[in-house]
Amino acid sequence: MSKKLIKVAIAYDFDGTLAPGNMQEHSFIPSLGINASAFWTEAKKRAEDNDMDEILAYMQLMIQEAANKDLPIRKKDFESYGKSIIFFEGVETYFDRINEYAKEKGIALEHYIISSGLREFVSGTKIAKHFTNIFASGFKYDVNGVAVWPALAINYTNKTQYLFRINKGIKNAYDNTLINKYVPDDERPIPFNQMIYIGDGETDVPAMKMIKYEGGSAIAVYNQKLRGKKGKRSPKKICEDLIRQNRADFIAPADYSEGSDLDKTIKLILDKIFINTELKRMSKLDKANIST
DSSP, X not given: OOOOOEEEEEEEOOBTTTBSSOGGGTTHHHHHTSOHHHHHHHHHHHHHHTTOOHHHHHHHHHHHHHHHTTOOOBHHHHHHHHTTOOOOTTHHHHHHHHHHHHHHTTEEEEEEEEEEEEHHHHHTSTTGGGOSEEEEEEEEEOTTSBEEXXXXXXXXXXXHHHHHHHHHTOOSSSOHHHHHSOOOGGGSSSOGGGEEEEEOSGGGHHHHHHHHXXXXXXXXXXXXXXXOBXXXXXXXXXXXXXXXXXXXXXXXXXXXXXXXXXXXXXHHXXXXXXXXXXXXXXXXXXXXXXXX
């Protein structure tokens, strides 16, 4: 009888983790003919002036600015913006490679997005097919497919609930019954200690800390091409601080190429999960043999 596959999940932030910058800056904001910095400054001001969630503020601003410029804001239009997103080195071939590596270890690997960015943009990317689920902010659409209202806003604090959804096998964002229902740990599809979270900074801290606390692994990645500026830490420095503050387990440049530091780290974590699972299995067999 073949052994049961070990289910492992890797959850990724998107902006600054799989792709540089914010996804809206790759083509959507340029299409508005405005400066990216001006867009985010206005979104932040709108949030402050109205005691408003910043994610809701930028989503509302997207709809309004697009309407002002007569840009179509249908779901398929947002998905088309995702096609222009450029990824970090190695990302486009990474998923097939890491899946094959996991398979050799008897691991069934699942990939998830947990992002404050837009699920429509992610759905339009070249890598969308690799994700079991895309948990990201998104819009509600009218009968003509036009965006009319924010349907889901994921900010840095509520990212943690989506780790629970993965843990309990919940494939949507609306079911709050099962997520609050008690489910014994051994009945949950993917234990937390078989989960990896990969993010790029302080907005990922709650998710990283929760994964670490529950026995999983947290990796902080950084864009090694960016340097610090006066009064602003570099991405590398931010990640180093996350290690120093015990908020992440590992840091690495956001390079997903074969043999990169990040690639090696992920593979070693998969090795660890495999070994721990095998040791647990052997322990159960030994106890069963002794009892008989």
